[in-house]
Amino acid sequence: MKKTVTTLADGRELIYYDAAEDTVRDAVDRRPLGPVSTSSEIRRDPLLGDAVAIASHRQARTYHPPADACPLCPTREGRPSEIPDGHYDVAVFENRFPSLAGDSGRCEVVCFTSDHDASFADLTEEQAALVLAAWTDRTAALAALDQVTQVFCFENRGAEIGVTLGHPHGQIYGYPFVTPRTELMLRSAARHREETGSNLFDDVVAREEKDGSRVVLATGHWIAFVPYAAHWPYEVHLYPRRRVPDLRELDEGARTEFPQVYLELLRRFDRIFGPGEPPTPYISAWHQAPFGGDGREDFALHLELFTIRRTSGKLKFLAGSESGMSVFINDVPPEAAAERLREVASQ
Ligand SMILES: [Zn+2]
Numbered sequence: 001m002k003k004t005v006t007t008l009a010d011g012r013e014l015i016y017y018d019a020a021e022d023t024v025r026d027a028v029d030r031r032p033l034g035p036v037s038t039s040s041e042i043r044r045d046p047l048l049g050d051a052v053a054i055a056s057h058r059q060a061r062t063y064h065p066p067a068d069a070c071p072l073c074p075t076r077e078g079r080p081s082e083i084p085d086g087h088y089d090v091a092v093f094e095n096r097f098p099s100l101a102g103d104s105g106r107c108e109v110v111c112f113t114s115d116h117d118a119s120f121a122d123l124t125e126e127q128a129a130l131v132l133a134a135w136t137d138r139t140a141a142l143a144a145l146d147q148v149t150q151v152f153c154f155e156n157r158g159a160e161i162g163v164t165l166g167h168p169h170g171q172i173y174g175y176p177f178v179t180p181r182t183e184l185m186l187r188s189a190a191r192h193r194e195e196t197g198s199n200l201f202d203d204v205v206a207r208e209e210k211d212g213s214r215v216v217l218a219t220g221h222w223i224a225f226v227p228y229a230a231h232w233p234y235e236v237h238l239y240p241r242r243r244v245p246d247l248r249e250l251d252e253g254a255r256t257e258f259p260q261v262y263l264e265l266l267r268r269f270d271r272i273f274g275p276g277e278p279p280t281p282y283i284s285a286w287h288q289a290p291f292g293g294d295g296r297e298d299f300a301l302h303l304e305l306f307t308i309r310r311t312s313g314k315l316k317f318l319a320g321s322e323s324g325m326s327v328f329i330n331d332v333p334p335e336a337a338a339e340r341l342r343e344v345a346s347q
Helices: 056-060 125-143 180-196 200-211 252-271 320-325 334-343
Strands: 002-007 013-018 041-044 051-054 090-094 106-111 150-157 169-175 215-218 222-225 234-240 282-287 302-307 309-311
Touching: 013 125, 090 125, 106 125, 125 150, 125 169, 125 252, 180 200, 180 282, 200 215, 200 222, 215 252, 215 334, 222 252, 234 252, 234 334, 252 282, 252 302
Parallel strands: none
Antiparallel strands: 002 013, 013 090, 041 051, 090 106, 106 169, 150 169, 150 282, 215 222, 222 234, 234 302, 282 302
8 A cells, every 4th residue: 555645725724544555645735725714612511511512613514516617526627526536445534524623633634546436335445444544544644643532443334324415434532531422332341351251342243253142243353233222223333353442553453354344235235125226325434442431352353334224115214213312313223234244245
């Protein structure tokens, strides 16, 4: 992999990840961009204790631009974009409209391919491996920043999820604190360690594998299952068999096998609701241990993939119970979801 670090016209960082070692990236961003203005502020809710990023500058961000004005497509004659080169493999740049910036963290955009009409599931294994390498490298780079405590690599896919750019891309957030969900997991893991002397994540994975009814796919280095108490209609958790705290520590075997496993999961997601159905909207979320702090060694890197579509043409909304009380009501039994996800395996 060849990594090239450069800057955009307003000083934001742009990093190319190329499969070919001899790639040369020397295109210059000539757009007349003003300085990035951000007003991101973290406020803590006194009742819940959680953090809210107040980011008013985001109201002005690019919203469903026409395909010929896509800011994530490569630059073409007379049509400059966020990526000055005429072609790229994987490109990462600092978000011009970040939710977190400065002392409040960092937001990056990851463009998975220069092909505007593709989706992650259309990538080749080589391309998916390059995205994994980029996620890993960004995790290492953000770990080195004082203001970043935890790195979250994720993809929102589909207009139903609120995606405002159709180009296949994901995001990376570097939070300046441990996120509430990670804190809950760390607390559960610590309690489990105290009560049983063993690792919570290891025990959950072992229980799922032994039971088998919710296992979606299992390979030499990875296992994917619908969790026992799934929150979402179709939800899959993917774990490397050898537990590691974050992407940087994945071993070569898991790294090599990941593209095949992840692409298969995404392709199955697109088949859940049958032929003729528009692509399944999904959120794909990497859970990584925070840097430093207690419990890091007990945390297990894993990916949570889920859709908000519950049946053909119908979405699961976070309404009264979910939004008001944080109690999820799931209409699809996890065992039935797992069975469906096995049925739609690639032949
Ligand atoms: Zn595009």
